[in-house]
Amino acid sequence: MTTRDDTKTRLDALRVEIERRNPAQPEFHQAVHEVLDTLAPVLAARPEYAEPGLIERLCEPERQVIFRVPWQDDQGRVHVNRGFRVEFNSALGPYKGGLRFHPSVNLGIIKFLGFEQIFKNALTGLGIGGGKGGSDFDPHGRSDAEIMRFCQSFMTELYRHIGEHTDVPAGDIGVGGREIGYLFGQYRRITNRWEAGVLTGKGAGWGGSAIRPEATGYGSVLFAAAMLRERGEDLEGQTAVVSGSGNVAIYTVEKLLALGANPLTCSDSSGYVVDDKGIDVELLKQIKEVERGRISEYAERRGASARFVPGGRVWEVPADVALPSATQNELDENDAAALVRNGVKAVAEGANMPTTPEAVHLFQRAGVAFGPGKAANAGGVAVSALEMAQNHARTAWSPTKVEEELAHIMSAIHTTCHETAERYGAPGDYVTGANIAGFERVADAMLAQGVI
Numbered sequence: 001m002t003t004r005d006d007t008k009t010r011l012d013a014l015r016v017e018i019e020r021r022n023p024a025q026p027e028f029h030q031a032v033h034e035v036l037d038t039l040a041p042v043l044a045a046r047p048e049y050a051e052p053g054l055i056e057r058l059c060e061p062e063r064q065v066i067f068r069v070p071w072q073d074d075q076g077r078v079h080v081n082r083g084f085r086v087e088f089n090s091a092l093g094p095y096k097g098g099l100r101f102h103p104s105v106n107l108g109i110i111k112f113l114g115f116e117q118i119f120k121n122a123l124t125g126l127g128i129g130g131g132k133g134g135s136d137f138d139p140h141g142r143s144d145a146e147i148m149r150f151c152q153s154f155m156t157e158l159y160r161h162i163g164e165h166t167d168v169p170a171g172d173i174g175v176g177g178r179e180i181g182y183l184f185g186q187y188r189r190i191t192n193r194w195e196a197g198v199l200t201g202k203g204a205g206w207g208g209s210a211i212r213p214e215a216t217g218y219g220s221v222l223f224a225a226a227m228l229r230e231r232g233e234d235l236e237g238q239t240a241v242v243s244g245s246g247n248v249a250i251y252t253v254e255k256l257l258a259l260g261a262n263p264l265t266c267s268d269s270s271g272y273v274v275d276d277k278g279i280d281v282e283l284l285k286q287i288k289e290v291e292r293g294r295i296s297e298y299a300e301r302r303g304a305s306a307r308f309v310p311g312g313r314v315w316e317v318p319a320d321v322a323l324p325s326a327t328q329n330e331l332d333e334n335d336a337a338a339l340v341r342n343g344v345k346a347v348a349e350g351a352n353m354p355t356t357p358e359a360v361h362l363f364q365r366a367g368v369a370f371g372p373g374k375a376a377n378a379g380g381v382a383v384s385a386l387e388m389a390q391n392h393a394r395t396a397w398s399p400t401k402v403e404e405e406l407a408h409i410m411s412a413i414h415t416t417c418h419e420t421a422e423r424y425g426a427p428g429d430y431v432t433g434a435n436i437a438g439f440e441r442v443a444d445a446m447l448a449q450g451v452i
């Protein structure tokens with residue numbers, strides 16, 4: 001009979017062993033710790049999950065690919081970047097997860113993202129495993145031709161590891177519709193196959209799903225609304241702070257406006273803008289999606305209601321709801337304290353692991369509804385899986401149908417997390433609910449499929 005004490009001792013030992021075997025990967029350690037910290041109740045209640053080796057297998061990627069990406073800039077100079085694809089877990093379906101192009105990318109970052117993706121994908125209820133990839137390439141300031149040459153070189157190695165039944169990448173930081181286009185073109189050229197389901201986030205006219213660009217941001221707002229509803233409150237009329245100004249942030253702002261909330265901020269790595277009248281989403285799209293400009297230009301063009309705060313953090317602006325939508329560890333304990341002081345009611349993570357563990361605990365102690373990324377931002381990968389389904393059926397659903405499916409999936413994820421947390425003695429704790437519910441689904445599949 002396994003007691004809670006035995007389980008805790010074993011999980012502590014596993015944590016130490018994972019740090020020893022994966023040195024200098026703090027983000028990966030952080031993601032694993034967060035999950036292991038919440039699993040003790042389910043391991044004690046369900047002895048089959050405490051089987052030796054199950055959690056150890058879950059924490060070790062099935063495959064990790066690292067490769068050279070040489071490319072030439074517009075002046076003919078040769079650059080060498082590093083490419084990654086971590087295929088973490090395929091118990092539920094083909095590996096699925098985005099590609100990130102950002103200078104901060106290293107193996108530990110990709111592993112943290114791939115690990116999170118396993119549970120997130122499980123929570124969607126769809127048949128997708130977990131993976132992630134990317135490169136330390138910095139797309140900022142590069143011409144279209146340079147981006148194309150980089151994507152072609154990246155795919156020239158990646159193509160041999162992916163496929164519609166094997167591993168299906170999508171976008172993430174630094175990888176949007178333009179990059180997916182170049183990557184898909186090179187895959188098609190090398191393989192001589194029209195294999196639409198090999199990548200998601202494609203353009204609307206050539207296999208992309210309606211609502212995929214919007215899905216992550218829309219989904220995280222729906223999750224925030226569901227958490228507020230659970231507390232008898234409505235999102236309508238609430239103020240919100242949003243960080244980032246990329247894909248997730250833009251469609252978070254759009255959905256907040258559509259539901260009658262008032263998004264006050266957005267940001268990039270140079271600082272943030274605060275707009276007393278609420279962010280003008282069309283101006284934001286023009287500057288960020290069309291012109292690929294900086295966020296300071298928003299304040300210059302918007303008029304008196306908006307100002308740019310160089311180097312500042314959006315969390316200092318008072319609001320009812322916070323939606324961190326830029327990058328990992330962008331909201332720390334001091335930021336959380338400021339938000340709580342200013343009366344924040346709900347936090348939904350549009351980005352992956354944007355909130356530090358200390359900040360999460362502070363929110364939970366203060367009674368703030370906290371929706372972790374693996375639940376709150378799962379709408380993106382869910383619509384990616386719907387894109388795969390449309391590709392397999394050689395069909396295209398209407399935007400209305402996809403949006404209905406997205407709303408249904410986000411509502412189901414909220415209910416699953418909420419009910420699982422209650423069942424395991426942690427009512428209102430969406431972190432525990434998400435981790436345990438995702439874990440149960442993957443663990444059941446792994447146990448059924450034997451020791452592989």
Ligand code: NDP
Nearest residue numbers: 172173174216244245246247248268269326327351352380
């Ligand atoms: P984009 O590249 O479209 O936008 C990223 C935004 O975050 C930009 O405004 C960027 O500013 C800012 N940012 C990135 N890195 C940093 C940094 N180190 N410091 C400060 N600001 C930073 O990416 P996405 O919107 O697609 O992704 C945002 C987050 O959402 C990521 O955590 C991603 O993993 C997560 N996510 C994305 C999904 C998707 O479907 N795209 C799905 C689920 C999660 P700047 O331009 O100045 O760098």
